[in-house]
Amino acid sequence: MNRQGLFTSDQDLYSYSQTKDIVINFANNQSLFSEKFIIAMTKIGQLSVLTGSQGEIRANCPARSPST
Structure with a gap:
């Protein structure tokens, strides 16, 4: 909020x-952030x-690679 983001x-x-x-x-509620972060990390951990x-390795992450 004070322009110190990483x-x-x-x-x-x-x-x-x-x-x-x-x-x-x-920013005002560290417990809320921690709670939501845990939920998000749990969901990511369940992805295959x-x-x-x-798989696919992308040189430009938002863009799909051309089909081969």
Whole structure:
């Protein structure tokens, strides 16, 4: 909130009207942040990792690689 975010995306979340209130709530309530972080990490841990020919390494993360 005072422009000391580690990543540009941190500041973007604060600057964007649809996520600003979430950032403020997390900044003011460490317990809320921790609770939501645990839930998010649990969900990420349940994702299946694609390996070998099933996976895809992207040079540009938001863009799909061309089909081969």
